[in-house]
Amino acid sequence: MHPVLKLVIQRLALGLLLLLAASVLIFVGTQILPGDVAQAILGQGATPEALANLRSELGLDEPAFTRYIEWLSSALQGDLGTALSNGRDIASSIGGRLQNTLFLAAVAACISVPLAIFLGLLAVRYRDRWPDKLISAITLTSISLPEFLLGYVIMYFFSVQWGLFPSVSNINSGMSFLEKLNAVALPAMVLTLVVLAHMMRMTRAAILNVMQSAYVETAELKGLRRFTIIARHAMPNAIAPIVNVVMINLAYLVVGVVVIEVVFVYPGMGQYLVDHVAKRDVPVVQACGLIFATIYIGLNILADVISILSNPRLRHPK
Amino acid sequence: MNDEFRYLLARAARGSLDRRAFLGRAAALGVTSTVATGLLSKAVLAQGPRQGGSLVMGLQGGESTNSLDPALAASQVPFSYLKVSGEPLVNIGADGNLQGRIAEEWTASPDATEWRFKIRSGVEFHNGQTVTAEDVAQTLRRHSNEDSQSGALGIMRGISSIAVEGDTLVLQTEGPNADLPFLLADYHLMIQPNGGFDDATAGIFAGAYKWVENEPGVRHVLEKHANYWDSSVGHFNSIEMLVINDSTARNSALQSGQVQLINRVEPRVAGLLARAPGIHVESTAGRGHYVFIMHCNTAPFDNNDLRMALKLAIDRQDMVDRILRGYGSVGNDMPINASYPLFDESIPQRQYDPDQARFHYERSGHSGPIQLRTSEVAFPGAVDAAQLFKESAAAAGIDIEILREPGDGYWSEVWNVQPFSASYWGGRPVQDQMYSTAYLSNADWNDTRFFNEHFDELLLQARGELDQTRRKAMYSEMGMMVRDEGGLICPMFNDFIDAYNDQITGWVTNPNLEMMDGLAPVQMWSAE
Secondary structure (H helix, E strand, O other), rough: OOOOHHHHHHHHHHHHHHHHHHHHHHHHHHHHOOOOOHHHHHHHOOOHHHHHHHHHOOOOOOOHHHHHHHHHHHOOOOOOEEOOOOOHHHHHHHHHHHHHHHHHHHHHHHHHHHHHHHHHHHHHHHHOOHHHHHHHHHHHHHHOOOOOHHHHHHHHHHHOOOOOOOEEEEEEEEHHHHHHHHOOHHHHHHHHHHHHHHHHHHHHHHHHHOOHHHHHHHHHHHHOOOHHHHHHHHHHHHHHHHHHHHHHHHHHHHHOHHHHHHHOOOOOHHHHHHHHHHHHHHHHHHHHHHHHHEEEEEEHHHHHHHHHOOOOOHHHHO | OHHHHHHHHHHHHOOOOHHHHHHHHHHOOOOOHHHHHHHHHHHHHOOOOOOEEEEEEEOOOOOOOOOOOOHOOOHHHHHHHHHHHHOOEEEEOOOEEEEEOOEEEEEEEEOOOOOEEEEEOOOOOOOOOOOOHHHHHHHHHHHHHOOOOOOOHHOOEEEEEEEEEEEEEEEOOOOOOOHHHHHOOOOOOOOOOHHHHOOOOOOOOOOOEEEEEEEOOOOEEEEOOOOOOOOOOOOOOOOEEOOOOHHOOOOOOOOOOOEEEOOOOOOHHHHHHHHHHOOEEEEEEEEEEEHHHHHHOOOOOHHHHHHHHHHHOOOOOHHHHOOOOEEEEEEEOOOOOOOOOOOOOOOOOOOHHHHHHHHHHHHHHHOOOOOEEEOOOOOOOOHHHHHHHHHHHHHHOOOOEEEEEEOOOOHHHHHOOOOOOOEOOOOOOOOHHHHHHHHOOOOOOOOOOOOOOOHHHHHHHHOOOOOHHHHHHHHHHHHHHHHOOOOEEEEEEEEEEEEEEEEEEEOOOOOOOOHHHHHHHHHHOOOO
């Protein structure tokens, strides 16, 4: 077998094992949440009779292990059950939310990834001169500000003051693609600012690392333009660390944007998960956890595979 | 005001001249836009309700877990959409009097144990079915039977039998109850076909608006129910409710014109928001109150001197000024204020008195810190309020130790469990219901563990008393008992603060609940 194929298969198997471990953790974690589902659903207005009625209806008395096996096997068949709190089918409710989350993440990624890499290359080209310092200063400032503050500032200027984009990014299936893009303009802008610095700094550091190599000096002596050297000769050898950071940020864009969802009223997965945690709606929390874990592990495997493939020593073994 | 301006104003108010054109021409006549806008909104109001247009609301208090089943409603967004899509037996009007909705008229037997409600004919559900007395009876049964998970179960408990005679609903109560119709105005008790036994979450009601789209925690879209029986309400063609739980996002959405009506404006920004152009902030004194509750049967709070010391050691006015920023009024250690019918104005207001507090504290013989549990979810500003309480009590030599609890699980682990904690009450339409919910010895939510036989007797007597003067005297006596012996420290009654922009008009003050008792969307109309 080709060693690259072997490595990739190994990575995939490891990923599946990790996912199984994550499913156990998610299940155990949701079991030890404090509080009571019935109380959380009925809130302050709960009477003891109503509580008892609801508890027996939800069947919260079976042993945990049986419930885990049942849950996992039906989840593998795509059946995530129904939400305890409002009786809706989880798979179909999550479907729409997941699409929204992926849409926002994709828009933010399409802007931020090329921009971050380009700015990184630019920073290396003008290393220690004013463009480098300016890029670093701006991106580090934007990553240091809390997301919600960045969101409010952008909302204040772009929506309340100038009226360019809507402050409520509510999207629904009745909207055209352009309308959706217009609706998510502000959250995508904030997310771009948030993830830019990490990827830009990593690109800069990784490329600077290879800039010390002998072959870069050769390229310089051949008289190539400096930007060509960076983009064509140094960059391919710095791809592995950059891809890793890009994937971590992509995963963040999918699983970690609940604050932005709240500020811009975006109907994504984060808000959905938080609502159900607050109501102790265990099946939904488990389903969300499983999806997030899958995305996180999946993106990291992808990063690994790309790193492996980008390494010529592994691609062309002796 | 010259004739030309008057003519323009009339046209603009009728809507045949658009707002921008009107302001432009008014400016040409030398009328500034501020004056012109003011006159226009008055003219629009005088013109009476206009049909048409759509309303977009930004609401706090919605979660992706919300259900269309009225029995399970507990937060503001379900409250709002039930008020708009559902039709109850009766409503409590802005003046505190009952208005018939599904019930056309009602009578009580002389001893107030049997109530007969005549069901209005020709009221149609959203699915075209006609509302019958049987549907009403089934609805009440679903909210009161053994399997019920309804938030209205507590108030249904006094009803012993539900029967139908032709087009009349007959209710028997266990004891006399002069306030029964008021209880039936509860927002959980929206009439459903066959009482919702077939499918409680179908969203089929008999209200002014019917369901188009339901995305819990995101948005709810409703459109006018064409065959709605009451033509005096329901002026918009459609209503869209956006769930905007973040306060700043809600204000921005209103200011940028994406929504026209928002609830729950935070007191600290209400003044700022009111100064923004074209925004109206409405503050309504209601029955909701913020409280610190002590369990009267748990040491050290089983000593009335200690309870009295703590009641005297709280600076109410300071709390109203700092926690509510003036959007509220001082409380008097009883759950009742002037917004209730039969309130006795002559009950003296308790003042902050550190010397008296010290006197009672020393007489109680207690020493050492007193633990007060609080949390951000207890009420807005509860942690700061506890801090203010600690400071004012320290001046009387009382040491309060604040324990800050996590918001998650506060209602199950702390409230009604720990002996001294912060909480809130939304208020009830009548005194009887408020007292029966939380101060009767055997009430489910007797969160102050107030056990007083004489109080219980008076409450039951007052419930069946049809003579209003005698009834008022009884409520006054009960209020004094809770005030002087109970475990309730009630520093303030909070106002509801809502806001709308000048694209809509027709706001009236309604003290029942926020957003004109949830009826703002069906009673207001488009101003454009």
